[in-house]
Amino acid sequence: MPLRHLVQKAAIFDAFPKVEADNQQRSEKGGLLTIILVCFLVFFTYGEFTEYRRLQTKYDFKVDNTIDQSLQINMDFTVAMPCPLLMVHVYDDSGQRMHLTEALKLVPAEFSVGTASKYGSATNPKYIHEIIMAASGKPYDTQIANDMGACRIYGSIQANKVAANLHVTSLGHGYHSHEHTDHSLMNFTHRIDEFSFGEYYPSLVNPLDNSVEISNSHFEAFQYLISVVPTTYIDVDGNVLLTNQYAVTDSSKTFTEHEAPRAVPGIFFKYDIESISVVVREYHASFFDFLVRLCGIIGGSVVTMGFIYRTIKFCWTGGKEDPNLYAPVHNLMRRV
Template structure:
């Protein structure tokens, strides 16, 4: 008996600690105002819970600045540029870096698509999902685009002939059997070819007539180039490019180069791998050549960027800032530069690292408890104020009727 009494005493003491006293069902009053407050509170609680859950599931992006030690790797340059007023056969794509390495007349993984003056493709190369992979090789495609069909006269020429270089012969080059041979010989001498129509080889190949049609088509240059991860420039310029005495030169007719209209639209330019959500400042930009032949320069500062995902995967790419400059090219190609679009890039000394950090579950649980408890408390206060206010008004009304 004493044990039972002691147990009851302990139970009563525990009950006395209850800060949530219960009211019998018969004494509870449910009102329309209380129901309204409950519905609004439930909706608000649901919205805040979903918002907090979304915040918890979204990793936090932490930014750090590190010293860039990624020298020696290759840099991939992705480009897609449209020239609406110059034919593909007059554009050359070259890359030069500060170490002295040169990529001349690039055609590997970079392609030229002929366009009408309205921007419609004339002969689009077939390619798969990988930029640069085509059913035909780049050489085959460019030969089809650039090289005119041979005339009957060229098919009957003596293969052992030795034609004149028009005064540009040297110990290594005795014969010039094509227009390109003559132009190369003149370039080696440092001479300019002023009139291709005066050269039999060029006239036979129809080069002079084709030069008159350089602005009858447009051109889209697209693909990618892999270069050394050092400063340098990638440029798209008219004229055949070559190296002479370790100097990069473009073969341009001084009488015709001012007619080149290098108005262009950069559909895409990026460095490194593509990352979803990353913006490239030059995408969609348009530059118009107002004064005939012009030189467009884009000074680009590249910052290496590393994305470290929460699952341990890393993705290395690049961000860049750009400064634009353009100027007309007048009489001298050497003093005023040369017509073309130049992307001059250099690397910053730092690397930006973005790390995905998962948020703490305890922080999420604390926030949910704060939302639920806070809304319940505030809604109880509002419900109590409404209930007592309505009761007070009703009492006053009843007293007024009684008097």
């Protein structure tokens, strides 16, 4: 008895609404709204389950605390000039200049804008032979290289991890040389197949990959302003990948032969290392979060559909009450 009395006292705290008498009767409108509600719930549930299974990505930003003295630069691009006429240098903010023409591989090629073929479309056997010789680091016939008319520059270098400028210029322009490139041969039209920083990962796509610039003059300078951001990827299994992302802005400047002594034609990659690093983490949403979101969707959908049902009913009856709404109560009073 005391327990039953306590339960009866607890009834005053009942916060759950009771079903109205007219809602206990089945109707065509109610059935139609129920079917619509079920369709919406199936659609929303499938969307939430798909989102739950999908990998989520979280970005964290922090000051780069790694201590590295060098930075690997990976490049693979083709310039529409013969290899014997080109030079590659890196000049950094510490005042150090690196001559990279021998550190990279310069392979004769036939320039093509419309294809991504790394060796061009050479079909002549003597061209193929010189390409193999150059790719192997062996001496090759410079006359054949001049006839092919283009040069593929590729490889990886170790540079100081400071702001620097990577130059691709021609002999006698920009740096002291005993030779001077004929102005009629200067054409810095180029295609970039790969340009990245850090350890080379073929599957990573960078902003400059598969880009082409066409030169309209013998005296033209192409400049790329690059901001390098150290990046750490941590996948869902906890594997760590250290690499670099970058943003780039490009510009070009054409000048006349009379202005050549004061300007240098070529391709210039000017890069700077940002002090902020990015940590990218992959993760799965927890099952508890999935259940909370799913319950919220189901509950919200039911309440919303109930409100729509009452609104339609109110408009259908013109705001008048159903005469049978309180029939059970009236019958009960008559019996009393």
